[in-house]
Amino acid sequence: MKDGQRIFGIRAIIEAIDAEQAINKVYLQKGLQGDLFQQLEGMLRKQKISTSYVPIQKLDKLVHGNHQGAVASLSKIEFQDFESTIESILEREKSPLLLLLDQVTDVRNFGAIIRTAECTGVHAVIVPRSGSAPLNDIAIKTSAGAAFNIPIIKVDHLKDAIYYLQPSGVAIVAATEKADKSVYDIDFKNPTAVVMGSEEKGINPSTLKVVDEMMKLPIKGKIESLNVSVACGAILYEVLRQRIT
Template sequence: MKAPQNIFGIRAIIEAIEADKEIAKVYLLKTGDGVLFQELKKLCTARNIATSFVPVEKLDHMANGNHQGAVATISPVSFHDLEELLESLDPDDKNVILLLDGVTDVRNFGAILRTAECTGVKAVVIPENGSAPVNAATIKTSAGAAFNITICKVNHIKDAVYVLQSYGIATAAADEKAEKLVYETNLNKSIAIIMGSEERGVNPSTLKVVDHHFKLPIRGSIASLNVSVACGAILYEVVRQQTYS
């Protein structure tokens, strides 16, 4: 497997998208304009490709100045359809799915992928927008786990919760305001764990529709754990319950 590659130039990116290349993200010049530029923007929207509007200095750094106002990163991994993945699972197994709602730091993302692979998570689900890309830093931090675990992209995490529930998979969100600890939550079944960003946690609209809320105990003076550390603690509690309960 090769590391992610950048492609430069509006026309080249349009052609890559139309050729169904796996585009991780398109970086567009904040002040960009013109017919082709607008065509690229519309195409990204139509194909649900994550975009970010950045200053020219960012693009210059990525493409050594030869970019025409647009740079795209081709993902080194293929993303999967969530419903197709769920159809392939044995319903008699205790399947674990991990949903990441707003984890944007590539190092945290990579560390989470590594832990998810080690704990037997069937798939990691991320939103089309508002998620860390699978890039070289992600792959390095994951120690290669990004190549070994199924990653699904969805339009919205809340929609993914509904899909999982329709397949009989319980949903449980990490929520620092929850009354129950993770150790008091029944995870000994097919379960989808939802983790949010360090800044805002799981989106409030998503919290309203999940089946369970739980938290980790915090005994020190710092209010919360790093999301990758918290995710590791939670996934190993899932392993403990499913192995020894």
């Protein structure tokens, strides 16, 4: 059942997860048992959905109804369908610009990146379904509302998105310290998908194996890496500079 921006009831939340609804967090009653409850717990772990175990009084305050010991908070923004959104962009835009985020788990970085992406003309942001920061109120606030203005897409695996984009002529360019080329050596005027990873883990090695090019930002200081949202901003503004000159 629904109550504004929340879903409550164990089976209702299971169905919401199956339907790939954008769930920010799930509150579960402490000490609850049962097969269906364990099924929900397993799904939450598999999808890496943020979960808190709380007293029943907390759940009673969150919703008015038979919550069965489970309440889910929904995102205000729905994720877009991958294929239909990408096909629309490819048909509409002469030189589409896409942003793929791999293992970016900090919500404030996520929001800041979305804000910069919208400002620099990115046509869609693509994230993996598992292991990404939630598109919650903090991310939306940090984006300064940009999250409402740009398509955000979840996919099962970023490699599948890359394999889909490459035959359409989209160059996949990954930002990594392992690169030999500088960002200033890359031609961004053609259809491009920029791949960014977190400063802790970077881009998954298996993803790096399938990209078309790798690039890095030159760093002169003693600190060896930039915050991912700062690095993403520097790269996207180089893309924009090339495209408006």
